[in-house]
Amino acid sequence: MPQRPATPSNPTAIEASGAFVETVSLKPFQSGTLDGLTFTVKDNIDLGGHKTSFGNPSWRDEHPAAIHNALCVDQLLAAGATCIGKVVADEFTYSLDGESHFFGTPLNAKAPDRIPGGSSSGSASSVACGLADFSIGTDSGGSIRVPASLCGIWGMRPSLHRISEAGVLPFMPSVSTVGAVANDFETLNRVMRVLLRSGIEDTARLERIVMLDDAFHIADESVRDAAKNMIKRMAKRAAITLEHAGFSDVADRDMDLSSCNEDALRNLQTMEFENTVGDWIESYKPKLGSTFSMAYGNVKSFDRTTVMESLDLCERLFRGINRFLKTGTIICFPTTPTVAPPKESLNTMEAVLDFYDRTMAVTSFSGAGRLPEISAPLLSIDGCPVGLSFAAAHYQDEFLLKALRELLHP
Amino acid sequence: MPQRPATPSNPTAIEASGAFVETVSLKPFQSGTLDGLTFTVKDNIDLGGHKTSFGNPSWRDEHPAAIHNALCVDQLLAAGATCIGKVVADEFTYSLDGESHFFGTPLNAKAPDRIPGGSSSGSASSVACGLADFSIGTDSGGSIRVPASLCGIWGMRPSLHRISEAGVLPFMPSVSTVGAVANDFETLNRVMRVLLRSGIEDTARLERIVMLDDAFHIADESVRDAAKNMIKRMAKRAAITLEHAGFSDVADRDMDLSSCNEDALRNLQTMEFENTVGDWIESYKPKLGSTFSMAYGNVKSFDRTTVMESLDLCERLFRGINRFLKTGTIICFPTTPTVAPPKESLNTMEAVLDFYDRTMAVTSFSGAGRLPEISAPLLSIDGCPVGLSFAAAHYQDEFLLKALRELLHP
Numbered sequence: 139m140p141q142r143p144a145t146p147s148n149p150t151a152i153e154a155s156g157a158f159v160e161t162v163s164l165k166p167f168q169s170g171t172l173d174g175l176t177f178t179v180k181d182n183i184d185l186g187g188h189k190t191s192f193g194n195p196s197w198r199d200e201h202p203a204a205i206h207n208a209l210c211v212d213q214l215l216a217a218g219a220t221c222i223g224k225v226v227a228d229e230f231t232y233s234l235d236g237e238s239h240f241f242g243t244p245l246n247a248k249a250p251d252r253i254p255g256g257s258s259s260g261s262a263s264s265v266a267c268g269l270a271d272f273s274i275g276t277d278s279g280g281s282i283r284v285p286a287s288l289c290g291i292w293g294m295r296p297s298l299h300r301i302s303e304a305g306v307l308p309f310m311p312s313v314s315t316v317g318a319v320a321n322d323f324e325t326l327n328r329v330m331r332v333l334l335r336s337g338i339e340d341t342a343r344l345e346r347i348v349m350l351d352d353a354f355h356i357a358d359e360s361v362r363d364a365a366k367n368m369i370k371r372m373a374k375r376a377a378i379t380l381e382h383a384g385f386s387d388v389a390d391r392d393m394d395l396s397s398c399n400e401d402a403l404r405n406l407q408t409m410e411f412e413n414t415v416g417d418w419i420e421s422y423k424p425k426l427g428s429t430f431s432m433a434y435g436n437v438k439s440f441d442r443t444t445v446m447e448s449l450d451l452c453e454r455l456f457r458g459i460n461r462f463l464k465t466g467t468i469i470c471f472p473t474t475p476t477v478a479p480p481k482e483s484l485n486t487m488e489a490v491l492d493f494y495d496r497t498m499a500v501t502s503f504s505g506a507g508r509l510p511e512i513s514a515p516l517l518s519i520d521g522c523p524v525g526l527s528f529a530a531a532h533y534q535d536e537f538l539l540k541a542l543r544e545l546l547h548p
Numbered sequence: 549m550p551q552r553p554a555t556p557s558n559p560t561a562i563e564a565s566g567a568f569v570e571t572v573s574l575k576p577f578q579s580g581t582l583d584g585l586t587f588t589v590k591d592n593i594d595l596g597g598h599k600t601s602f603g604n605p606s607w608r609d610e611h612p613a614a615i616h617n618a619l620c621v622d623q624l625l626a627a628g629a630t631c632i633g634k635v636v637a638d639e640f641t642y643s644l645d646g647e648s649h650f651f652g653t654p655l656n657a658k659a660p661d662r663i664p665g666g667s668s669s670g671s672a673s674s675v676a677c678g679l680a681d682f683s684i685g686t687d688s689g690g691s692i693r694v695p696a697s698l699c700g701i702w703g704m705r706p707s708l709h710r711i712s713e714a715g716v717l718p719f720m721p722s723v724s725t726v727g728a729v730a731n732d733f734e735t736l737n738r739v740m741r742v743l744l745r746s747g748i749e750d751t752a753r754l755e756r757i758v759m760l761d762d763a764f765h766i767a768d769e770s771v772r773d774a775a776k777n778m779i780k781r782m783a784k785r786a787a788i789t790l791e792h793a794g795f796s797d798v799a800d801r802d803m804d805l806s807s808c809n810e811d812a813l814r815n816l817q818t819m820e821f822e823n824t825v826g827d828w829i830e831s832y833k834p835k836l837g838s839t840f841s842m843a844y845g846n847v848k849s850f851d852r853t854t855v856m857e858s859l860d861l862c863e864r865l866f867r868g869i870n871r872f873l874k875t876g877t878i879i880c881f882p883t884t885p886t887v888a889p890p891k892e893s894l895n896t897m898e899a900v901l902d903f904y905d906r907t908m909a910v911t912s913f914s915g916a917g918r919l920p921e922i923s924a925p926l927l928s929i930d931g932c933p934v935g936l937s938f939a940a941a942h943y944q945d946e947f948l949l950k951a952l953r954e955l956l957h958p
Contacts, residue, residue, distance in 0.1 A: 167853040184823065202831035206822050206852065216856040299709050302859075303721040304820035311713040335863040410714035412616050413594065421612035442616065443577040446626040449712075453745040 148269070152223075157244040157263035159191065159224045164207070170217035171328055177219050178264040180257075180275040181227040181241075183316070184208045184305040192307050192415075193227040193257070195240050196424030208305025210274060210316050210333055217332040222270055225260025229430040230415050231276060231309055233257050234284045234497055235484055239427025243481060248290045249522045252478035255285035258319070262289040265319050272320040272329050278310045279407060280474075280501030282317045283527065286513040287473035290523025292326040293319040297533045298508035301333045310410040312452075313403070313505045323514070323546060327539050340536035344544050345466035347373050352385040352395035353471030353500045364517045365472040365526055376548040383462070385503070388469070390458035391451075396495070399502035402455055405448040408440050452506060456532075459507035463531035468541050473513040473525030475500055503529070510535040512542055558679070562633075567654040567673035569601065569634045574617070580627035581738055587629050588674040590667075590685040591637040591651075593726070594618045594715040602717050602825075603637040603667070605650050606834030618715025620684060620726050620743055627742040632680055635670025639840040640825050641686060641719055643667050644694045644907055645894055649837025653891060658700045659932045662888035665695035668729070672699040675729050682730040682739050688720045689817060690884075690911030692727045693937065696923040697883035700933025702736040703729040707943045708918035711743045720820040722862075723813070723915045733924070733956060737949050750946035754954050755876035757783050762795040762805035763881030763910045774927040775882040775936055786958040793872070795913070798879070800868035801861075806905070809912035812865055815858040818850050862916060866942075869917035873941035878951050883923040883935030885910055913939065920945040922952055 152158050159181050166173070181191050184204035191198035206212075211221060226241040228234075236259030237243045244263030246254040254263050258275030262285035265273050275282050277295035286293025294317050301316040308314075318333065320326040330336075349369060354362050373380045385395040393401070416437055419426070426434065463469060475496040484490050504511040509532055513525035528545075530538035562568050569591050576583070591601050594614035601608035616622075621631060636651040638644075646669030647653045654673030656664040664673050668685030672695035675683050685692050687705035696703025704727050711726040718724075728743065730736040740746075759779060764772050783790045795805040803811070826847055829836070836844065873879060885906045894900050914921040919942055923935035938955075940948035 184827075202827075205827045205830050209819050209823060212819070212852050213856060213859070216853060299722070302816075302820060303718075305823035308713075308718050312709070335860045337860050337864050338867070406712075409619050409622070410712060413619060413715035417594075417612075417615045420615050442622050443626060446623060449623070450745045450747050454747050457748070 151267065151269060155245045155263055155267040155269060156242050157225050157260040157267065157269065159226055159241065159260070160188070161223045162188065162221060164215060164221035166218045166220055167216045168218065172214060172332060173218035175219045175271040175325065176222045177214060178223040178225040178261060178270045178273040179211060179221060180261050180273070181224050182231050182276060182307045183211065183274060185211060185221065185224055188224060190307060193229040193231060193238060193241060194424055196422065200422055204305065206305060209302040211305070213332055214274070214329070223264065225264050225273060228257035228259060229427050231257040231281055232411065232430060232433060234280050234494065236285060237429070237481065237484070239429060246289050246478055249478050251480055252522065253288065253481055255288035255478060257281040258285050261319050262286055262291060265321055266291050272318055272325055274316060274318050276306060276309065276314055277317050278314040279498055279505060282319060283473050283501060283511060283513045283525070284497060286319050287525030288478035288523070290515040291319050291321055292323055292515060293317065293513045294326055294330050295504060295511050296330065296334060296535045297510045300533065300535055308414045310407050310414070312406055312410060323542060327543065330535070330539060334535050336536050340540050342465045342537045344378065344468065344541040346381060347378050348381045348383050348467060348469045350385065350388065350469050350471040350503065351382055353503065356395065356496050356499055357472045357475035360519045361472050361475060361477070361517065361524055364519060368516050368526055369470050372545050376545055388459055388462045389455050390461065391455065395503060396499040398455060398506050399499045402448050402451040403502045403505050405445040406452050408437055409442055409445065412437055412440065412442070455506040456508055459509070460532050463507070465531070465534070465537070468528050468530050468538060470526065470528050471500065471503070473500070473527040477519050477522035477524050508532045510538045512538060514542070561677065561679060565655045565673055565677040565679060566652050567635050567670040567677065567679065569636055569651065569670070570598070571633045572598065572631060574625060574631035576628045576630055577626045578628065582624060582742060583628035585629045585681040585735065586632045587624060588633040588635040588671060588680040588683040589621060589631060590671050590683070591634050592641050592686060592717045593621065593684060595621060595631065595634055598634060600717060603639040603641060603648060603651060604834055606832065610832055614715065616715060619712040621715070623742055624684070624739070633674065635674050635683060638667035638669060639837050641667040641691055642821065642840060642843060644690050644904065646695060647839070647891065647894070649839060656699050656888055659888050661890055662932065663698065663891055665698035665888060667691040668695050671729050672696055672701060675731055676701050682728055682735055684726060684728050686716060686719065686724055687727050688724040689908055689915060692729060693883050693911060693921060693923045693935070694907060696729050697935030698888035698933065700925040701729050701731055702733055702925060703727065703923045704736055704740055705914060705921050706740065706744060706945045707920045710943065710945055718824040720817050720824070722816055722820060733952065737953065740945070740949060744945050746946050750950050752875045752947045754788065754878065754951040756791060757788050758791045758793050758877060758879045760795065760798065760879050760881040760913065761792055763913065766805065766906050766909055767882045767885035770929045771882050771885060771887070771927065771934055774929060778926050778936055779880050782955050786955055798869055798872045799865050800871065801865065805913060806909040808865060808916050809909045812858050812861040813912045813915050815855040816862050818847055819852055819855065822847055822850065822852070865916040866918055869919070870942050873917070875941070875944070875947070878938050878940050878948060880936065880938050881910065881913070883910070883937040887929050887932035887934050918942045920948045922948060924952070
């Protein structure tokens with residue numbers, strides 16, 4: 139059960155969080171495993187009768203209101219949960235920082251002078267502020283994992299396409315997933331099992347925990363040390379021997395995690411974003427926020443004719459990673475290499491590149507592997523939260539949830 | 549190599565086929581494994597500088613032209629192929645017959661008085677008429693497999709989401725795939741390996757061929773007998789013992805293949821179609837063809853709040869089917885239960901239901917399993933072609949292609 143009662147009817151707290159685009163009240167269709175829980179929905183996921191903004195006011199104005207809820211929303215309502223709000227998404231969900239030009243910066247409740255992370259910024263904020271029991275969002279390059287890590291809550295990005303994307307705005311079809319955040323593991327577990335439609339308990343046993351060395355190296359020293367200490371303690375308590383592996387061992391290629399992001403996944407993501415969002419921007423010339431405009435400049439100058447090798451590389455990385463991650467194995471690493479940067483500190487190219495290149499190197503691992511990944515709010519650096527991530531093989535979502543429970547309660 | 553030279557510059561043949569929405573000429577970016585091959589593109593897949601109609605003129609008029617090619621089109625251009633045309637899709641791709649109210653009925657070259665099948669009707673027709681070496685289309689409930697079967701050409705629907713859907717109009721995210729048709733197996737194989745980004749040859753050996761009994765039972769007697777004779781001959785030549793299994797054995801549930809369609813997959817498909825297309829129709833009130841209007845009436849009256857059990861069932865069927873289809877196994881059945889019905893014969897509710905219910909029962913197998921399936925043009929009933937299908941486990945696309953080559957050239 140959630141530790142803090144959700145207070146959807148507290149307008150002052152809702153206002154102060156800056157997380158909500160609007161409050162709604164969608165009652166459950168029937169009773170189910172999510173009875174009594176409230177949730178919010180990221181603003182790229184349809185709620186019937188409401189406009190979906192995609193984090194950009196021109197997109198909102200140019201499109202009619204949705205008529206049906208997204209399929210994933212209906213799944214939650216059919217399981218007994220109540221939807222209480224539509225929450226802020228970064229512009230076109232193309233960001234990891236949560237500082238929206240148009241919709242503001244939702245409150246990072248545990249580190250109020252810092253960014254919440256994005257693009258599921260309102261999802262993480264509304265949950266971390268105790269205004270909802272859980273929230274659904276989307277994750278392509280880290281958009282659930284990063285805000286979960288920086289806000290100190292639980293978050294899960296499931297295996298690619300395990301959850302229906304009907305009624306979710308298309309973004310990067312080869313990496314985008316629907317997922318969820320919650321204040322406690324048991325709530326996350328219950329929600330994910332509804333969305334994953336897991337009728338059957340996974341029978342595999344947790345046998346092997348591997349530390350992904352590259353991600354530890356990329357992290358700040360303080361994050362690295364805290365993550366190492368925590369995973370060592372957890373493994374010891376569960377009586378499981380820790381192993382180490384570099385990305386080159388895991389992926390069976392002579393390359394590192396930064397190269398996984400920069401030479402493989404990023405090209406695929408950029409091409410797909412051009413198709414799903416870029417064409418619309420070029421046709422409708424919407425008003426764009428300044429930070430998004432800068433990022434989009436790189437998208438526009440991209441040469442689509444010369445990057446097919448990196449798409450082939452994505453496929454080989456997927457195979458290598460999943461050969462390594464045999465049944466019974468989970469792999470562990472800091473969700474993000476840093477705690478949340480202070481608000482408005484990503485204002486130089488150097489600061490932006492440092493934050494994005496390091497963060498996306500780490501998040502590219504599950505992206506390339508199409509893996510389920512859970513960010514657990516187990517680390518704290520000088521009072522600022524940061525997540526410890528656990529991933530398992532493609533489609534081993536139920537095993538990962540079960541393994542996490544074993545690790546938490548050995 | 550293709551048996552018949554493609555003649556993209558033959559306007560009379562192009563006109564006579566009724567397959568083309570427009571001719572184009574997109575030159576390859578560079579030389580590659582598809583050098584010298586020409587292809588057409590279904591009209592729900594973007595070509596930069598052209599409108600994508602989705603088979604409905606109002607959709608075309610309400611949306612701007614695409615700016616970028618779909619990612620899959622760029623993959624083919626980067627591998628040396630030349631795009632020569634945009635070809636007819638059934639209305640909103642929500643059909644299996646190929647008789648479009650707005651864009652006509654593309655020619656079924658081998659059975660000219662019969663329907664070509666749909667919704668990738670123009671793809672199959674342009675290839676079967678010898679006007680292109682191959683074509684790319686989409687398949688959710690059979691939209692590549694059915695026209696490939698009825699037009700007597702090769703067609704492959706790959707594993708769910710193996711090929712990027714960026715630049716492809718969203719339809720049914722949990723079942724839709726991009727795939728291809730071609731006149732000969734070697735062309736299909738080369739094209740699919742580009743789209744699948746298969747850098748590595750699969751090493752698994754074909755060990756087991758299973759006949760899916762339900763699909764044979766559903767088929768017309770003539771189709772059933774022809775399919776049985778052919779697969780027996782192929783298995784014998786390859787020195788592999790044939791096995792039999794009913795759907796209840798394969799899926800490990802007490803249900804048959806018709807129930808797989810009617811009680812599980814169809815509800816998921818209907819809900820997703822409501823999100824991706826239904827909302828747009830309700831908002832924009834486009835002009836609709838009469839046949840589509842009838843089908844859409846059923847979509848509109850659908851109760852989304854009561855079908856969650858059937859979505860859970862889809863997930864359990866996926867697991868059961870893929871437990872059965874171990875490495876080394878392919879499963880075989882007639883692609884469609886009938887040859888192509890005569891043109892304009894689907895004009896009574898009885899005829900429509902017979903064609904759709906039986907066909908979609910068979911096609912639901914790979915839909916529920918998220919399987920790769922190849923329809924091979926190996927059967928002929930009184931001069932009319934019909935396909936024999938081979939499917940393998942989810943993500944075993946390369947194995948399936950390799951197994952097919954072994955069966956063809958033992």
